Amino acid sequence: MRRPTWDEYFMEMAYMAASRANCVRRQVGAVLVRDNTILATGYNGPPSGSQHCDVVGCIRIDMDIPSGERPELCRGLHAEQNAIIQAAVNGTSIKDSVIYTTTHPCVTCAKMIINAHIKEIIYAEGYPDELSELMILDSNVKTRRFKKPQD
Secondary structure, three states: OOOOOHHHHHHHHHHHHHOOOOOOOOOOEEEEEEOOEEEEEEEOEOOOOOOOHHHHOOHHHHOOOOOOOOOOOOOOEOHHHHHHHHHHHOOOOOOOOEEEEEEOOOHHHHHHHHHOOOOEEEEEEOOOOHHHHHHHHOOOOEEEEOOOOOO
């Protein structure tokens, strides 16, 4: 039996978090880690106590808004935002942590990651947001695309 690498382990956790998302367009998960210890997790969806998007519908679908455009027209928070908020609510420092996320962060999440002093983003899937990539390149945050090894 092959033991998963830390990257494989934490990315699988990010995908598990994504399975909780109720967005009708995309399910995203994030895990904040420092010293191989999970600090917080998050998935995309509306604020706590709000009705789920799969119940009330999606304004972005109704308005035919392409992915990566007009993020303010969404009831939900992104997985990265929810992980950062969860850490803050629980009083957990995420400085110098690594974030594993199933999708490359958007520009809003990228700015939050930069200001939270997260040192690295490890992501599995791309996302159409050039400004996000430019903001991250202009910062001290490292990025790495996760590639699952062939068995």
